[in-house]
Amino acid sequence: MIERTPLLNFLTYAVMVVGVFMVFLPLWLVFVGSTLTVREINIPELHLIPGTHFFENLQAAWARGHLGGRLFNSLIMSLGVATGKVVMSALTAFGLVYFRFPGRMLVFWLIFITLMLPLEVRIVPTYAVAANALWPFQSILDAAGVTDLIHALSGIQIALEWNLLNSYTGLILPLIATATGTFLYRQFFLTVPDELLEAARMDGAGPLRFLAEFLIPLSRANMAALFTIMFLYAWNQYLWPLLATPDRAGFGTTAVVELKLLAPTVSTNGGGTPDWNVAMAGCLIIMLPPLIFVAFMQRHFVRGLIATEK
Amino acid sequence: MEKRATFSKMSVGVMFILPQVLLVFTFFYWPTGAALYWAFTLERPWGGGNEWVGFDNFRQVFADRAYWGSIFRSLIFASATATLSMSIGLLLAIACDRSLKGYQMFRTVFVWPYAVVAPAAALAFRFIFAPEAGIFSMIVKAYPEFWNPAQNGYHAMTMIIICYSWKYAAYCFIFFLAALQAIPRSVIEAAALDGAGVLRRVRDIQLPLITPTFFFMLVISITDSFQDSFGIVDVMTDGGPAKATELLVYKIYFDGFRGLDYSGAAAQSIVLMLIMMVLTFFQFRYIERRVHYS
Numbered sequence A: 001m002i003e004r005t006p007l008l009n010f011l012t013y014a015v016m017v018v019g020v021f022m023v024f025l026p027l028w029l030v031f032v033g034s035t036l037t038v039r040e041i042n043i044p045e046l047h048l049i050p051g052t053h054f055f056e057n058l059q060a061a062w063a064r065g066h067l068g069g070r071l072f073n074s075l076i077m078s079l080g081v082a083t084g085k086v087v088m089s090a091l092t093a094f095g096l097v098y099f100r101f102p103g104r105m106l107v108f109w110l111i112f113i114t115l116m117l118p119l120e121v122r123i124v125p126t127y128a129v130a131a132n133a134l135w136p137f138q139s140i141l142d143a144a145g146v147t148d149l150i151h152a153l154s155g156i157q158i159a160l161e162w163n164l165l166n167s168y169t170g171l172i173l174p175l176i177a178t179a180t181g182t183f184l185y186r187q188f189f190l191t192v193p194d195e196l197l198e199a200a201r202m203d204g205a206g207p208l209r210f211l212a213e214f215l216i217p218l219s220r221a222n223m224a225a226l227f228t229i230m231f232l233y234a235w236n237q238y239l240w241p242l243l244a245t246p247d248r249a250g251f252g253t254t255a256v257v258e259l260k261l262l263a264p265t266v267s268t269n270g271g272g273t274p275d276w277n278v279a280m281a282g283c284l285i286i287m288l289p290p291l292i293f294v295a296f297m298q299r300h301f302v303r304g305l306i307a308t309e310k
Numbered sequence B: 001m002e003k004r005a006t007f008s009k010m011s012v013g014v015m016f017i018l019p020q021v022l023l024v025f026t027f028f029y030w031p032t033g034a035a036l037y038w039a040f041t042l043e044r045p046w047g048g049g050n051e052w053v054g055f056d057n058f059r060q061v062f063a064d065r066a067y068w069g070s071i072f073r074s075l076i077f078a079s080a081t082a083t084l085s086m087s088i089g090l091l092l093a094i095a096c097d098r099s100l101k102g103y104q105m106f107r108t109v110f111v112w113p114y115a116v117v118a119p120a121a122a123l124a125f126r127f128i129f130a131p132e133a134g135i136f137s138m139i140v141k142a143y144p145e146f147w148n149p150a151q152n153g154y155h156a157m158t159m160i161i162i163c164y165s166w167k168y169a170a171y172c173f174i175f176f177l178a179a180l181q182a183i184p185r186s187v188i189e190a191a192a193l194d195g196a197g198v199l200r201r202v203r204d205i206q207l208p209l210i211t212p213t214f215f216f217m218l219v220i221s222i223t224d225s226f227q228d229s230f231g232i233v234d235v236m237t238d239g240g241p242a243k244a245t246e247l248l249v250y251k252i253y254f255d256g257f258r259g260l261d262y263s264g265a266a267a268q269s270i271v272l273m274l275i276m277m278v279l280t281f282f283q284f285r286y287i288e289r290r291v292h293y294s
Helices: A008-033 A054-064 A067-098 A104-112 A119-132 A135-144 A146-153 A168-176 A180-191 A195-203 A207-218 A220-235 A240-244 A254-262 A276-308 B010-039 B056-063 B063-096 B103-115 B118-128 B135-142 B153-181 B185-191 B198-209 B211-236 B248-256 B264-288
Strands: B042-044 B049-051
Touching: A008 B063, A008 B103, A008 B118, A008 B153, A054 A067, A054 A276, A067 A104, A067 A168, A067 A180, A067 A207, A067 A220, A067 A254, A067 B010, A104 B010, A104 B248, A119 A135, A119 A168, A119 A240, A119 B010, A119 B211, A119 B248, A119 B264, A135 A146, A135 B010, A146 B185, A168 A220, A168 A240, A168 B010, A180 A220, A180 A254, A180 B211, A195 A207, A195 B118, A207 A220, A207 B010, A220 A276, A240 A254, A240 B211, A240 B248, A254 A276, A254 B118, A254 B211, A276 B118, A276 B153, B010 B042, B042 B264, B056 B063, B056 B264, B063 B103, B063 B153, B063 B198, B063 B211, B063 B248, B063 B264, B118 B153, B118 B211, B153 B211, B185 B198, B198 B211, B211 B248, B211 B264
Parallel strands: none
Antiparallel strands: B042 B049
16 A cells, blocks of 8 residues: 655654664663673663673673573473473364363363463462372372272382472473463364365374374474474473472572572672672573574464464 | 364273373362362461361451552552553554564564563663662762662562563564454555545554454453563562562462461462452453454
């Protein structure tokens, strides 16, 4: 459409340029901060020109935050959540759409409800479950009297225990236990024509074959979108890894949890001059991986955000 | 919607959904049930299981002034961040939707803040707003009373609201732009032929047509501000100074894990769950039905 609106065009550009400025200013201040020395950064003036100590600060932050191990933990956790989610929601949606069994709608609603309550609001009991993932099953056995029965019969006391704290499993599993991807796949599977299944069955394909050779290739775009979203979602997690990794010296934690410990406080630098330069260098290292990831996956990222509504 | 053609083996179908059902049971329904159980019971001081106390925990929570304070602060935080981030996101989306030359570049940049890890943004803004270094140190040198988020609760709250909105405006932008671009071009061209200018079309066509997205974003940003604020609060202020930035989830965390008051934290969790469910229900039922123009 061709319209001549020079004044409005100018205003539109002005709005967008101000927007770009608002996006970049904080990021630029972080970058400049990470290039100064402790003395320079504490001079009360606006620092807009980068200094010369960038690599020293990066090294200092890397060593202080144990960032090698922390970033590795973040990577494993994010890959685990994204892969687990992509695989598990595909299986569930397939089972819900292509099979008939009693209680199917009940299962559908039970999974649907999980969308309503994020991990943050049930954080305390989830922590208790992660401390012993078999606690629910032990309680059921106790309540059903099975524990007492076996104790009386054989003298063996059943005490199921599986501690998930300080483990990748513990970081990953609670984050997969939601419905986010299941509905994405379900909606998509419902649009696949019935004739495709009929034709596949006529050629002798079973459920697994149909899933692997027809549905999965068809839903490749959805999978990429879901993978991108879940990867970022997992990388950005803060509260859950904070609680699920109490053993900081051994297992360590994720990079994002480490961020807070980089901030200069009275306790970390003994009341000396706050070394914001090192903190900003660490901040930069930790915020970079998701930014690069999104830059490469922008199309999938936006698509996934809108499709999963999260 | 149902499929006409399905597989007949029932047991195979159950196998497909079993992993997720087990996972959801263990990490969703059991913890939610445990929260309910703890909310209505109290651990006996010398062990020996929990004692049923009815609504006592809730009475205690609601009698606590600190709890009402955290509800009030969460509401302030939710409305301030929703207003700021939605208006900025909408303005930028309308600007980008005009598809002027080079708008793709702007669009790419506007998405970025959403990809910045919330606690990293928090650390960045904590530095930017630090009175001892950075921009504010200049002003503070001249007027020491002007800015001190470590002591002044209002300053601390302003700081977390700005940080959260900076990140969340990008999220609003993505949804508003998608909604604007979903409007059929023919509608807008017809209006242009009738002589409606750009601003008139924004007011009378585009904005009314994206009302469903607008209300959707309103509810989502309120529920998100309850859950996603934790990282920002923890990194920037630790809920301080003097609990001035203690929002609902932060208080649950603090009472549960620092205070080891599982019953109190569980009762607070249940209240928060109810708020979230009401909001989600409201969104599904009311908004989806009333605001629909297609």
